[in-house]
Amino acid sequence: MMDGGSQPRCIMIIAGEASGDQHGAKLVKAVQRRAPDTFFCGIGGRAMARAGVRIVVDAAALSVVGITEAVAKIGTLLSGLSRAKRLMAGLRPDLLILIDFPDFNLRAAAFARRNNIPVLYYISPQLWAWRRGRVKKIKALVDHMAVILPFEAEFYERHGVPVTYVGHPLLDGIHPAPPPPGASEENGGGTSAPVLGLLPGSRDKEIRRHLPLLLDAAAILKKDFAPMRFLVSQASSVDGGVIQRIVQAHPVKEAVEILDGPVEYVLRRSRLVVAVSGTVTLEAAIAETPTLIVYRVSPVSYLLAKTLVRVDHIGLINLIAGERIMPELIQQDASAANIAHRVAALINDPNALAEMKQKLAAAGKRLGRGNASDRVADIALHLLGHKDRP
Numbered sequence: 001m002m003d004g005g006s007q008p009r010c011i012m013i014i015a016g017e018a019s020g021d022q023h024g025a026k027l028v029k030a031v032q033r034r035a036p037d038t039f040f041c042g043i044g045g046r047a048m049a050r051a052g053v054r055i056v057v058d059a060a061a062l063s064v065v066g067i068t069e070a071v072a073k074i075g076t077l078l079s080g081l082s083r084a085k086r087l088m089a090g091l092r093p094d095l096l097i098l099i100d101f102p103d104f105n106l107r108a109a110a111f112a113r114r115n116n117i118p119v120l121y122y123i124s125p126q127l128w129a130w131r132r133g134r135v136k137k138i139k140a141l142v143d144h145m146a147v148i149l150p151f152e153a154e155f156y157e158r159h160g161v162p163v164t165y166v167g168h169p170l171l172d173g174i175h176p177a178p179p180p181p182g183a184s185e186e187n188g189g190g191t192s193a194p195v196l197g198l199l200p201g202s203r204d205k206e207i208r209r210h211l212p213l214l215l216d217a218a219a220i221l222k223k224d225f226a227p228m229r230f231l232v233s234q235a236s237s238v239d240g241g242v243i244q245r246i247v248q249a250h251p252v253k254e255a256v257e258i259l260d261g262p263v264e265y266v267l268r269r270s271r272l273v274v275a276v277s278g279t280v281t282l283e284a285a286i287a288e289t290p291t292l293i294v295y296r297v298s299p300v301s302y303l304l305a306k307t308l309v310r311v312d313h314i315g316l317i318n319l320i321a322g323e324r325i326m327p328e329l330i331q332q333d334a335s336a337a338n339i340a341h342r343v344a345a346l347i348n349d350p351n352a353l354a355e356m357k358q359k360l361a362a363a364g365k366r367l368g369r370g371n372a373s374d375r376v377a378d379i380a381l382h383l384l385g386h387k388d389r390p
Contacts, residue, residue, distance in 0.1 A: 018237030167368020197270030
């Protein structure tokens with residue numbers, strides 16, 4: 001707790017993605033447990049709003065994937081940045097907390113620096129993958145980095161940036177979600193009717209690009225595994241109507257069930273999942289659910305990324321493990337036929353599925369021990385002038 005005579009503090013927080021909104025909400029609650037009078041405002045989504053943050057810009061309006069997609073939304077992004085700057089100028093928050101979303105957040109950090117507002121950056125941009133030169137900008141603009149992947153701390157220490165490895169927030173208070181009414185579990189296999197989870201992304205544009213592809217693969221698989229069922233995860237950040245319309249228009253619709261709720265609902269009931277690359281693949285790793293990663297962006301975004309990206313894998317758990325535990329099908333390789341072929345090969349090879357589960361369990365242990373949000377809350381209070389920090 002803060003000293004009894006201290007004034008309530010104001011923290012501005014910016015999260016521009018669905019996963020950042022969830023992690024931001026956990027962090028807000030962790031700070032409030034220590035300093036209940038703290039006022040939060042900023043940019044986020046429904047999770048942060050429920051946690052008590054006064055939302056001035058809805059993060060869903062800013063969320064983009066790929067370089068060309070960002071260009072198409074430049075007007076919306078600039079408008080959101082302008083509102084964030086006006087809020088900082090008028091409110092003069094005691095601390096600015098930034099969560100991922102680097103192209104937007106580094107501009108917000110520059111404004112905060114000019115106005116003597118301390119900056120805590122939680123969940124690092126993937127500088128180790130591409131645009132490493134931005135580490136100089138972070139060093140100049142950010143007071144402290146709180147990183148969630150084990151190799152990120154070494155990267156920042158090497159460049160002289162104050163950093164703390166806090167572990168991954170997905171492990172915070174982790175416990176199995178209760179299954180939806182009438183659900184049965186299959187994870188582990190052994191039934192005559194395998195269940196395949198389809199995780200098409202957390203943004204409407206990702207859904208439109210990937211869900212038809214995943215359903216086409218499902219239709220191919222139905223020819224060889226007639227009783228097969230398919231579970232589609234509907235993230236809280238997407239328009240459920242988009243998923244409903246795509247599924248209902250597809251010939252395989254009778255074998256598809258849409259689950260609106262925690263992704264654990266799908267992970268626990270699936271023998272394996274096909275997942276669009278993102279945070280959800282770490283959730284699958286933590287659940288030890290065998291996963292095939294797929295991803296597509298616009299051709300221009302892909303060509304630019306191929307030139308700039310310096311890593312061997314796009315799956316975060318593969319990067320952490322240093323090997324391709326989860327197979328990856330990217331861009332033109334992510335065809336319905338290739339997806340169906342890879343899934344069928346795994347279903348027909350229980351030993352391969354078991355080996356993947358074992359490797360996921362080992363890699364998952366490297367994500368930390370939980371309570372990341374509490375550690376970041378301690379750093380935030382330290383930057384606010386709180387005396388104690390573990």
